[in-house]
Each structure stands twice: as structure tokens, then as C-alpha cells.
Amino acid sequence: MKGLMMKGLFVKDYKLLSTGPSAFNTIFVAVVLGMFILTDLSSYDGYSGINLIIAAFLVGIRSYDVCDNGLAYLFTLPVSRKGYVRESYLFSFLSACCSLVIYGIFDRVLTAVLRPDGPIPFTVFLKAMWECFNIVLLMIALLIPFYLFFGAKRRNSYILAAVGVTMIFISYIGSMPLCGVIQKGARFLKTFPVSLLLLAVSYLISVRLMEKKDF
Amino acid sequence: MLRLENVRKQYKDFELDITMEVKPGYVTGLIGRNGAGKTTAFKAGLGLIRTEGEITLFGKPLEKITPADREKTGVVLSDSGFSGYLKVKDLVVILRNFYHEFDEEYFKGKCKEFDIPFDKQIREFSTGMKRRLQVVAALSHNAKLLIMDEPTAGLDVIARDELLTMLREYMETEGRSVLLSSHISGDLEGICDDIYMIDDGKVVLHEETDTLLDEYCILKVTKEQYETLDKSFILRQRKEEFGFSCLTNEKQFYLENYPDVVMEKGSVDGVMTMMIRGDGR
Numbered sequence: 001m002k003g004l005m006m007k008g009l010f011v012k013d014y015k016l017l018s019t020g021p022s023a024f025n026t027i028f029v030a031v032v033l034g035m036f037i038l039t040d041l042s043s044y045d046g047y048s049g050i051n052l053i054i055a056a057f058l059v060g061i062r063s064y065d066v067c068d069n070g071l072a073y074l075f076t077l078p079v080s081r082k083g084y085v086r087e088s089y090l091f092s093f094l095s096a097c098c099s100l101v102i103y104g105i106f107d108r109v110l111t112a113v114l115r116p117d118g119p120i121p122f123t124v125f126l127k128a129m130w131e132c133f134n135i136v137l138l139m140i141a142l143l144i145p146f147y148l149f150f151g152a153k154r155r156n157s158y159i160l161a162a163v164g165v166t167m168i169f170i171s172y173i174g175s176m177p178l179c180g181v182i183q184k185g186a187r188f189l190k191t192f193p194v195s196l197l198l199l200a201v202s203y204l205i206s207v208r209l210m211e212k213k214d215f
Numbered sequence: 216m217l218r219l220e221n222v223r224k225q226y227k228d229f230e231l232d233i234t235m236e237v238k239p240g241y242v243t244g245l246i247g248r249n250g251a252g253k254t255t256a257f258k259a260g261l262g263l264i265r266t267e268g269e270i271t272l273f274g275k276p277l278e279k280i281t282p283a284d285r286e287k288t289g290v291v292l293s294d295s296g297f298s299g300y301l302k303v304k305d306l307v308v309i310l311r312n313f314y315h316e317f318d319e320e321y322f323k324g325k326c327k328e329f330d331i332p333f334d335k336q337i338r339e340f341s342t343g344m345k346r347r348l349q350v351v352a353a354l355s356h357n358a359k360l361l362i363m364d365e366p367t368a369g370l371d372v373i374a375r376d377e378l379l380t381m382l383r384e385y386m387e388t389e390g391r392s393v394l395l396s397s398h399i400s401g402d403l404e405g406i407c408d409d410i411y412m413i414d415d416g417k418v419v420l421h422e423e424t425d426t427l428l429d430e431y432c433i434l435k436v437t438k439e440q441y442e443t444l445d446k447s448f449i450l451r452q453r454k455e456e457f458g459f460s461c462l463t464n465e466k467q468f469y470l471e472n473y474p475d476v477v478m479e480k481g482s483v484d485g486v487m488t489m490m491i492r493g494d495g496r
């Protein structure tokens with residue numbers, strides 16, 4: 001039964017993603033712009049920026065559920081509150097990872113053709129992808145509790161706040177000399193455990209918020 | 216099927232305090248003014264709000280209800296529905312994946328019958344069309360209990376009649392129950408087995424519909440007739456220009472003993488007005 005609930009929620013989210021007004025369009029525009037901008041960049045910060053936008057919009061699918069008190073009706077279907085929260089995190093994570101992989105593949109192919117001196121070195125590319133993965137975790141951790149508790153009315157404010165916090169977090173933690181082995185330049189290794197921890201805390205907060213919420 | 220026992224919910228300026236039951240095989244109506252607490256009672260029964268008291272659904276405490284139990288309910292809410300970004304053709308796939316017993320042919324057939332477009336986002340639907348969609352979805356997965364808050368709101372006369380016919384057909388299968396509210400008392404009179412009237416968050420009257428229509432009446436009496444009237448069976452009274460209106464649940468007693476008194480046949484509207492606006496004996 002839990003499997004059927006998860007399947008139903010996944011199908012719903014997939015349908016929302018594919019019929020939603022701006023998610024796919026925004027991702028498409030972000031990817032295309034990113035391809036051209038990144039042909040001139042040697043750093044992987046550009047990747048982070050583009051994927052930050054993509055992650056924000058993918059997590060933003062939650063706003064389609066919460067607008068017009070939609071969650072009230074959703075919880076009259078065979079959906080438990082905890083199950084819904086679990087699926088929200090899982091779907092956001094998986095869809096963001098999928099977009100990351102697709103984006104990475106397209107980027108390798110297109111920059112190989114468009115960039116005069118070929119695609120950026122593979123090691124730099126991998127670091128960039130790993131950092132984007134961290135960004136995805138952070139955006140999910142920061143955005144989902146806001147959507148679930150406060151609804152979709154201030155959606156843009158949440159996104160801006162989450163983007164800001166993520167950028168500060170990546171820059172600040174990334175530049176901290178945590179230990180001798182992990183040097184500056186390997187900031188993704190430092191941020192990953194903290195991102196995972198934040199994600200776990202965020203999930204627990206969301207479950208608690210959802211179980212106490214009146215609709 | 217569904218039982219609310221001393222269920223309380225306190226808001227800043229409103230308190231729900233209700234005990235009610237939907238019995239197997241019954242269509243139970245909930246009627247009351249706007250803001251009387253109908254939607255709050257529905258939400259309490261569905262576990263959408265936290266309450267004090269005891270709520271049991273299919274004999275289980277609400278906190279132990281699983282998604283499998285939810286499959287046995289079909290719900291229409293007055294202030295919530297499917298995400299407006301979905302289309303009906305998406306819903307077919309979604310409902311198929313949520314419900315083991317989703318009857319796709321029935322759902323599609325009823326959507327066509329009600330002129331519900333398959334390829335249009337739900338947010339572009341009219342209120343009535345959204346309501347019809349929820350009703351069709353609620354009826355399409357062999358639910359044992361329908362919980363419908365204002366299912367006829369926004370529907371024209373024909374659509375309302377079709378919907379009530381669908382509910383009657385639904386009740387032809389044994390062991391099913393319906394809880395519904397409507398601001399149109401005629402809808403409830405025509406279909407409900409029993410009716411709860413609520414006002415200011417409390418049940419002011421619970422009665423079998425047949426009893427309410429057959430044994431209740433409003434006596435229209437002059438001041439002189441009022442003085443001599445046996446008030447033992449008067450539930451509510453109200454001062455009028457001509458004298459008094461008096462609500463009783465013993466029509467026969469007054470028919471036999473006061474043949475000169477004008478009597479207005481019992482109706483949901485009449486009884487509700489008296490129960491809410493009238494004074495106690």
C-alpha cells in the first residue's frame with residue numbers, strides 16, 4: 001500500500017512537472033543559457049549558478065500542491081502526511097539529480113563543439129557536478145519546509161532567500177580550513193557532510209510541521 | 216462508518232463541539248448557516264485538523280487510519296481540490312496509481328457526460344465544473360463512505376439533479392454510506408435518511424428525515440391561542456406580528472387537540488429557522 005501511495009505521488013509530481021507553467025521552460029532556458037555562458041568560463045561557479053536555478057524550480061513543484069489549500073484535498077486521498085513529506089524530498093532529490101546528469105551530458109557534448117579550446121577539463125567538470133549535487137541537497141533542505149508550512153504565497157522570496165543562503169554557505173564553508181587533508185579548492189568535500197546533516201534536520205522539521213498542521 | 220464523539224476544536228472566535236454519527240447504509244445530511252461549523256466538522260472527520268475528542272472511521276481511531284482505509288472514502292471539499300495545474304487526462308493516470316479499484320471507464324464516461332474537458336487545466340474550470348470533477352472522482356473507486364461538503368454548490372438545477380441521481384445509484388449497493396452538507400435544503404430532504412442541524416459549532420437537532428417531515432410542524436397561533444396552548448411539546452417559539460410561531464415534533468397531538476390552529480408542514484428550512492432563531496420554551 002505504501003508503494004502504491006508513493007507511486008501515485010510520483011506520478012502526480014511528474015505530471016505537475018510536465019504540465020506546470022514554468023518549470024520545464026525555466027530549466028530549458030537555464031540550460032541553453034548555461035551552455036553558451038560556460039563556453040567562456042574556466043571556473044565551475046557557472047555550473048553552480050545554473051543548477052541552483054534548476055534545483056529551485058524543481059523543488060518549487062511543491063507550490064503546485066500547496067496553492068489554493070490543495071494539500072487538504074490531497075490528504076483525503078490514500079496519502080499519509082509522513083508519506084507525502086518523504087516523497088517530496090525523494091522526488092525533489094531524484095528529479096534534480098536527473099536534471100544534473102542530463103545537463104552534464106549535454107554540456108560535455110555542446111561545449112566540445114562550441115568552446116574554441118574544447119570542454120573544460122574533466123576533473124574540473126566533475127568537481128562542478130559534485131558541487132551542484134551539494135547545491136541540490138541544500139536547496140531541498142532549505143525550500144521544502146517553507147513550502148509545506150507557509151504555502152506558496154511568497155514563493156519567490158523563499159527561492160531568493162534559499163539561493164542567498166546556499167551561496168553564502170558554499171562560499172563560507174568552502175573557504176574554511178577544516179583540516180590539512182581537505183584543502184581549499186576541495187570545498188565540495190567540506191560542504192557535503194554539512195549538506196547531508198541539514199537535509200536530515202530539514203526532513204525531520206518538515207515531518208513535524210506537517211503532522212501538526214491544520215488544513 | 217464515521218463517528219465523532221465530543222469532538223472539539225477551538226479557534227479564536229469559534230468553537231466546534233460536536234457529536235455525530237454516520238451509520239452504515241445511511242445518507243446523513245449536515246445543515247447549518249454559513250459559518251455554523253459544517254466544513255470544520257467535515258475536516259475534523261477527515262483528520263485534516265487536530266481536535267480533542269474521539270473520532271472513529273470504519274471502527275478505527277482516526278490516528279490509526281492508513282492509506283488503505285483512505286481508499287474506502289471518497290471526498291468532496293468545498294475549499295480545496297486537485298491541483299489547478301493538472302488536467303483531467305493527468306488525473307486518470309494519477310487516480311489509477313492511487314486506487315486499486317479505480318474504475319477508469321466510469322470516470323471517463325461520467326466526465327464526458329458532465330462535459331468536463333480532458334485537455335484543459337483544472338484551474339481554468341468553473342466552480343461547478345471543479346465540483347463535478349471531485350464528485351466523479353469520489354464515486355469512481357468503489358468507496359464505502361462518501362464525505363461531501365457542499366457537493367451541489369455552483370451546480371445548475373439539471374446538474375444538481377444528475378448528481379443526486381448518481382448518489383442514489385451509489386447507495387443501491389449495500390453497506391455504503393454518505394455524509395453530505397448542502398445549503399439547499401431540498402437536496403437533503405430528497406436524499407438523506409437523517410439530518411444533523413448545527414449552529415455555532417453545536418448540534419441543535421438530529422432527526423430522521425421522515426420524522427422531521429412527518430411529525431414536525433410549525434404552529435401559527437394568535438396571542439389568545441398561545442395563552443391556551445399546551446406547550447409540553449413545543450420545542451421553539453418565536454414572536455411574530457400575528458402572534459407566535461411554535462415548532463413542535465408532535466404534530467398529531469396538536470392536530471387532534473387544536474383543530475383551529477394553522478399548521479405549516481415540517482420542512483428542513485422551517486425547522487432550521489425555528490431551531491436557530493426561535494427561543495426555547
